[in-house]
Amino acid sequence: MTSRGQILAAARRLIDRDGWEQLSIRKLAAEIGVGATTLYHHVQDKEDLLFLLIHEAGEQVPHPDLPDEPGERIVVAAMTIHDALAAWPWAAEVLTTDGFIARLGDSALGLVEVIVAAAIQRGCTPDQAVHVFRGIWYYTVGEILVRSHSARRRESNQPVYRDALFGSLDPAKLPHLASLGERWAALAARDTYSDGLRALVNGLLAQGGCAAPQVP
Amino acid sequence: MTSRGQILAAARRLIDRDGWEQLSIRKLAAEIGVGATTLYHHVQDKEDLLFLLIHEAGEQVPHPDLPDEPGERIVVAAMTIHDALAAWPWAAEVLTTDGFIARLGDSALGLVEVIVAAAIQRGCTPDQAVHVFRGIWYYTVGEILVRSHSARRRESNQPVYRDALFGSLDPAKLPHLASLGERWAALAARDTYSDGLRALVNGLLAQGGCAAPQVP
DNA sequence: ACCTGAACACCGTTCAAGT
DNA sequence: ACCTGAACACCGTTCAAGT
Numbered sequence: 001m002t003s004r005g006q007i008l009a010a011a012r013r014l015i016d017r018d019g020w021e022q023l024s025i026r027k028l029a030a031e032i033g034v035g036a037t038t039l040y041h042h043v044q045d046k047e048d049l050l051f052l053l054i055h056e057a058g059e060q061v062p063h064p065d066l067p068d069e070p071g072e073r074i075v076v077a078a079m080t081i082h083d084a085l086a087a088w089p090w091a092a093e094v095l096t097t098d099g100f101i102a103r104l105g106d107s108a109l110g111l112v113e114v115i116v117a118a119a120i121q122r123g124c125t126p127d128q129a130v131h132v133f134r135g136i137w138y139y140t141v142g143e144i145l146v147r148s149h150s151a152r153r154r155e156s157n158q159p160v161y162r163d164a165l166f167g168s169l170d171p172a173k174l175p176h177l178a179s180l181g182e183r184w185a186a187l188a189a190r191d192t193y194s195d196g197l198r199a200l201v202n203g204l205l206a207q208g209g210c211a212a213p214q215v216p
Numbered sequence: 217m218t219s220r221g222q223i224l225a226a227a228r229r230l231i232d233r234d235g236w237e238q239l240s241i242r243k244l245a246a247e248i249g250v251g252a253t254t255l256y257h258h259v260q261d262k263e264d265l266l267f268l269l270i271h272e273a274g275e276q277v278p279h280p281d282l283p284d285e286p287g288e289r290i291v292v293a294a295m296t297i298h299d300a301l302a303a304w305p306w307a308a309e310v311l312t313t314d315g316f317i318a319r320l321g322d323s324a325l326g327l328v329e330v331i332v333a334a335a336i337q338r339g340c341t342p343d344q345a346v347h348v349f350r351g352i353w354y355y356t357v358g359e360i361l362v363r364s365h366s367a368r369r370r371e372s373n374q375p376v377y378r379d380a381l382f383g384s385l386d387p388a389k390l391p392h393l394a395s396l397g398e399r400w401a402a403l404a405a406r407d408t409y410s411d412g413l414r415a416l417v418n419g420l421l422a423q424g425g426c427a428a429p430q431v432p
Numbered sequence: 433a434c435c436t437g438a439a440c441a442c443c444g445t446t447c448a449a450g451t
Numbered sequence: 452a453c454c455t456g457a458a459c460a461c462c463g464t465t466c467a468a469g470t
Binding site: 217218250251252253254257258 | 452453454455456
């Protein structure tokens with residue numbers, strides 16, 4: 001009676017409604033109207049359930065229009081990955097596990113392929129191209145996690161730390177931070193993912209033999 | 217009888233022994249030899265407990281010898297932060313919360329100050345300097361989390377995915393990934409944090425007016 | 433096959449009651 | 452003040468028993 005598809009659909013529904021931290025096997029079973037233990041006949045684990053959800057989500061990541069210039073192509077592919085993860089921040093948390101990316105479907109991996117291929121086109125060796133991808137991956141995952149954890153905190157409970165934020169620093173020891181003061185919070189709230197990404201990609205491609213004429 | 221210091225010491229002991237995911241209020245109380253509810257007289261929350269632990273850890277981060285060249289100074293400061301977080305990966309998880317950095321002590325913030333000051337010395341505006349720090353922060357946190365989650369998985373249960381790793385990809389759709397094949401795992405295991413960091417810092421400093429003569 | 437409730441071994445936190 | 456056990460409202464997972 002109960003099917004895997006039904007379970008995944010209900011899980012997506014609950015995550016959208018209550019956030020992914022709130023998802024539990026017991027609540028999920030209740031949502032479907034079934035005993036908690038029933039789910040274990042259709043899914044190995046809670047972890048397995050998350051894998052299946054991420055796999056499904058990965059299949060739905062759109063393939064963007066890719067520009068010709070390789071560096072720009074890397075930026076667009078990375079931003080597509082970023083935007084997909086921003087919509088499912090819980091996926092970012094699970095995907096921090098190494099070798100996990102490989103379990104995504106061909107569709108999501110297509111964007112990884114785009115980045116690696118473009119780096120090679122720009123003169124990287126395959127090894128260097130993997131290094132380029134990893135750098136982008138770290139930066140992207142970090143941004144997503146900081147963003148989503150901060151958002152969660154903001155909405156739920158404490159704007160308490162807001163005023164603790166660089167308000168009362170010792171200007172003798174930390175002159176620049178003290179003079180930035182409250183402005184830090186405003187600056188940190190700005191979305192600078194793409195600016196930082198461009199800087200990173202330029203830096204990575206310029207590094208160690210991947211250098212090529214910077215197309216304007 | 218029970219003191220805050222005693223609690224923090226016991227917590228550090230348990231984290232070192234069993235990993236931070238295993239730390240619970242109840243186990244912590246048992247380790248001290250006290251009722252679980254007793255802890256709530258010395259600490260607000262489990263979250264509060266983690267804050268205190270991080271604050272304490274931050275005080276112990278060493279101040280490195282800093283090179284003169286600003287770009288290199290940024291790299292050294294970032295690597296110091298990175299190495300400290302690598303020793304306490306659970307701190308990285310908690311610190312992903314925005315505005316949380318600000319609750320560290322002056323000692324740990326000193327490294328943030330170093331980065332911001334060096335960026336300004338290289339010609340950044342204060343706003344751009346914060347942007348530089350944020351980019352470094354995202355990259356660093358991402359690397360730490362990917363590294364620690366992967367390590368946890370490796371040691372505990374599954375080397376299962378190892379062979380699922382890019383072993384059976386469609387070479388027609390994903391030619392570069394397919395030809396990398398099993399090599400991906402070996403490349404991903406390499407520590408390339410500092411290489412990527414240098415690329416990022418160079419890219420960030422070259423960006424938007426922070427440009428200055430690249431000191432050799 | 434598919435589903436179930438009871439049970440196990442846990443959580444964080446509150447609260448009235450004790451010294 | 453400092454500590455406590457009982458209780459509340461949860462977890463993921465196993466397992467023998469049912470249809």
